[in-house]
Amino acid sequence: MATFDQLSRPLRDLRVSVTDRCNFRCRYCMPREVFGREYRFLDRSEVLTYEEIERLVRIFVGLGVGKVRLTGGEPLIRRDLPVLVERLAAIDGLDDLTLTTNGVLLADRAAALEAAGLDRVTISLDSIEPASFRLISDSSIPVERVLEGIDAALAAGLAPVKVNVVLRRGINDDQILPMVRRFRGSGVVLRFIEYMDAGRSHGWELEQVVPAEEIIARIDQEFPLEAIEEPELGRVARRWRMKDGAGEVGVIASVSQPFCRGCTRARLSPEGRLYLCLFAGTGLDLRSPLRQGASDERLEALVRRCWAVRSDRYSELRSQDGGDEPRVEMSHIGG
Ligand code: SAM
Ligand code: SF4
Ligand code: SF4
Numbered sequence: 001m002a003t004f005d006q007l008s009r010p011l012r013d014l015r016v017s018v019t020d021r022c023n024f025r026c027r028y029c030m031p032r033e034v035f036g037r038e039y040r041f042l043d044r045s046e047v048l049t050y051e052e053i054e055r056l057v058r059i060f061v062g063l064g065v066g067k068v069r070l071t072g073g074e075p076l077i078r079r080d081l082p083v084l085v086e087r088l089a090a091i092d093g094l095d096d097l098t099l100t101t102n103g104v105l106l107a108d109r110a111a112a113l114e115a116a117g118l119d120r121v122t123i124s125l126d127s128i129e130p131a132s133f134r135l136i137s138d139s140s141i142p143v144e145r146v147l148e149g150i151d152a153a154l155a156a157g158l159a160p161v162k163v164n165v166v167l168r169r170g171i172n173d174d175q176i177l178p179m180v181r182r183f184r185g186s187g188v189v190l191r192f193i194e195y196m197d198a199g200r201s202h203g204w205e206l207e208q209v210v211p212a213e214e215i216i217a218r219i220d221q222e223f224p225l226e227a228i229e230e231p232e233l234g235r236v237a238r239r240w241r242m243k244d245g246a247g248e249v250g251v252i253a254s255v256s257q258p259f260c261r262g263c264t265r266a267r268l269s270p271e272g273r274l275y276l277c278l279f280a281g282t283g284l285d286l287r288s289p290l291r292q293g294a295s296d297e298r299l300e301a302l303v304r305r306c307w308a309v310r311s312d313r314y315s316e317l318r319s320q321d322g323g324d325e326p327r328v329e330m331s332h333i334g335g
Contacts, residue, residue: 018048085118101149209256281325
């Protein structure tokens with residue numbers, strides 16, 4: 001049964017972050033100064049088990065969720081992820097089960113994930129140029145590993161395979177055209193994302209955002225594009241088709257053209273907190289009632305009530321942010 005919030009937005013999508021840990025230290029997400037040796041990641045006992053995740057996802061599906069995306073931290077470092085995929089894929093009413101990953105471990109796992117029932121995969125890749133890839137991910141893992149992961153996803157049929165690129169001016173905006181050239185005609189859908197002021201652990205500046213309009217104009221000069229029109233509700237990316245038939249590109253203009261009005265997405269953190277917005281400071285604890293023996297009806301009522309009072313639309317109000325409210329980190333709730 002559909003559940004609506006204060007702005008008449010139905011609850012339709014759920015992002016499930018399965019771990020707060022990652023094998024990268026992307027400077028804009030998990031800077032090493034903050035997420036170093038001293039950082040206290042969640043203990044294993046604090047993180048939801050696969051049984052607990054499955055139970056909660058069933059409840060969300062009962063409330064109208066049809067799409068679930070597994071994320072993290074890096075979801076593929078969680079042991080036996082295909083086991084979770086198999087459990088979730090078996091839920092009646094869940095139409096779309098996807099995964100966002102940095103791709104490092106994907107080459108080995110794509111086939112098993114597909115066999116377990118994963119529908120699609122999105123790989124995050126901010127540069128195909130080895131030196132800048134190393135700088136951005138702050139890791140010695142070569143970019144080839146991610147490219148192999150993308151090939152494995154294509155071979156396994158996890159289609160459409162999407163590649164997300166977060167652009168920052170002066171850091172990787174020189175990658176727009178090389179990436180379009182590399183992936184056009186391959187079946188990969190490239191999506192360029194405006195750098196967001198998510199979390200509080202990095203020094204975001206508006207000047208670093210490359211606006212969607214500029215991204216599209218730069219691509220259009222070399223590869224003429226035409227817009228693909230779509231309804232607004234639940235839409236995140238705006239899509240453009242290459243006129244020569246070599247595929248499409250998308251832009252996620254969270255900063256320059258916010259889409260809160262159509263935002264139908266909730267987020268579940270690794271320790272079972274429900275966040276109603278990417279920029280929320282707090283989340284509703286579902287793990288405590290879950291572990292204290294609450295019935296499905298009770299858990300469902302908690303989620304329904306939480307969504308019913310939701311009025312979040314941070315991106316539309318961005319300029320009013322005082323900068324001192326707490327905010328959940330992107331690496332905790334998975335973007
Ligand atoms: N580790 C996985 C990955 O990188 O795909 C999943 C989690 S990661 C937090 C999910 C997405 O959030 C990635 O595509 C990443 O680039 C994006 N992201 C992280 N910080 C961001 C920011 N400040 N602005 C925009 N996107 C961001
Ligand atoms: Fe890890 Fe993904 Fe964040 Fe990079 S963006 S540090 S891969 S969670
Ligand atoms: Fe949704 Fe919050 Fe992002 Fe707006 S800012 S689109 S409400 S997650």
